Amino acid sequence: MERYGPACAAIAALLSPHAEVVLHDPDEDVVLAVWNPFSGREAGDPSLLGELDEVRPGPDGVFGPYPKVLADGRTLSSVTAMLRDPDAVLCVNLDRGPFEQAAALLAAFAAPVAPRPEPLFEHDWFDRVNEVVGSSVRLRGPVERWGKPDRLAVLSELDSSGVFAVRRAAPEVARALKVSRSTVYALLAEVRGEKP
Amino acid sequence: MERYGPACAAIAALLSPHAEVVLHDPDEDVVLAVWNPFSGREAGDPSLLGELDEVRPGPDGVFGPYPKVLADGRTLSSVTAMLRDPDAVLCVNLDRGPFEQAAALLAAFAAPVAPRPEPLFEHDWFDRVNEVVGSSVRLRGPVERWGKPDRLAVLSELDSSGVFAVRRAAPEVARALKVSRSTVYALLAEVRGEKP
DNA sequence: TCCGAGTTGGACGTAGTGTCCAGAGCGTGG
DNA sequence: CCACGCTCTGGACACTACGTCCAACTCGGA
Structure with a gap:
């Protein structure tokens, strides 16, 4: 928490307001802290990391990115990293909605025309x-x-x-x-x- | 490096291919590792963290997000976190270009009567x-x-x-x-x- | 060792900045 | 109608920053 806090805050700040960063304690199976929360979870809640069973860790001990869907229908991309010494689980949830909408618009409107060189x-x-x-x-x-x-x-x-x-x-x-x-x-x- | 590597890889993976994650050693002033590099820097290069002198750290020891411009004209958003024990500096550079283009399109279509409220x-x-x-x-x-x-x-x-x-x-x-x-x-x- | 290219700090004339003020214009109320 | 207050004005002024110039210095190569 002391150690990983700044990194979590950095990620949350960079992607604000579209990303939620959750830091878990795998030993106690509780949420240690949440930056920029939008899924409703808060510190002290149970981690429910069981969902990770269905995902394979990649190299570097990173799970995902894998999709999630919130109760209100928002679609997320999530990654989870297993941190060691001290043990912790870092989970970043990115709200994919705005980007999907933007991507759809871009695909529909920007495809035929010139790709906007650069306003300079x-x-x-x-x-x-x-x-x-x-x-x-x-x-x-x-x-x-x-x-x-x-x-x-x-x-x-x-x-x-x-x-x-x-x-x-x-x-x-x-x-x-x-x-x-x-x-x-x-x-x-x-x-x-x-x-x- | 052992400790922060997974976190860096996680961030890079989440935002790939639009984010570059750089881990610095502030004591030796060298780049320890780069995930998903696109600025040309690589491990062993000098850190050149002097540019941080002109940026104020926020709470949590996080600098930024602050803007950067690459030589090829791409605009970036960057955040930097000072990590302690062991000391390290985590820097995330996000290629803002795709988002800016998407945002511009969204703004243009979502607000047809936009009287240009704030060029700024x-x-x-x-x-x-x-x-x-x-x-x-x-x-x-x-x-x-x-x-x-x-x-x-x-x-x-x-x-x-x-x-x-x-x-x-x-x-x-x-x-x-x-x-x-x-x-x-x-x-x-x-x-x-x-x-x- | 000398040479030339490049850089430097200082000096200097000037353009442009920011402040100040006395006075002109103008609407309002006595 | 005049007096008053408010505002803008044009000019004067001190000053900052600009851009130029030059003698002195450094440094690598002939």
Whole structure:
């Protein structure tokens, strides 16, 4: 528990919220701990490791992956590892549902067309400014008619997107918002001063 | 290794072929073993765990999940767990690409009227430098051993990603590449002078 | 040993940043 | 109608960070 806890937490964190990690004590046949539980089991419950009888261990003492079905119908993929010294049984249950759905969609829709080369990255911060401002224009009307709250909202969004870490961003934002550079900094100070 | 091997194999098996599990020896700073390798590293390579310095450990001694980018452009989610007695570092790298594609499709079809509520792209240009450099380290070895061509290649990649449009990027790159700021500009001029 | 390629730290001029303020514009209430 | 408060403005300013340049240094090869 002391020893394997971090590893279990790591697995649970990596796959959250789609994986449940269960650590068993094979000697006492009880559940020691559960990370990110969704099967309803909790620490102290009986392990019921008998189901492993029907599965053959592979090399490395790993059982599975083998399928499971939860009471609510969710399908899982599970693997179990026998850990030694101290003895423990590590069981990872992965909710296969989201991936099955995604796979089905991909198979149905993505098969004929190009496999999406890679979006790469945005070095068009200039465009992003116009993009954010533009979408706000659709909500709030023309930029010239905006009030202070509108500007604050948009600036807050731009700021938390890290736009202002880019060189020449502030003047560009001022231009897009049809305000002066001074105002941008003033409003920015206001936005930042009230959050942290 | 004897002790953690089964757990590592279990994780690798569960997520195969999309996850790579690396077990490090923090004392010797070497890779002890790799399950389902796809980043090119293998047992005996230096660990280069320095990149963890920039990540905060959560509770349970787990780092991450934090993003990484491979040299070929694949995006990864990684978690790292510090294991004690015996000391070891467990690192799981999950190829996020398939999930991102699936998620994008699901989002596109499940929300037909999505007004793009949150673009929220990478505001971690700082991290991107370390990602690019880090993934190159895996291909080319430790940064101290690089020659000029290696630096040129990495700088070219960083430059075309627009990294240098960000404030304080140049000194940060210099730090990551273990060269002086002057050299960064010199090499950068070379990279830029031969392309356009 | 000398040479040249490459790197370095420092110096320096400049672009761009962030702050400040006096004043203009404007709606509101007296 | 004026006075007041609120907001934006344009310019001034100090300052940070950028990008360039150069003399000095290191290091491997002729």
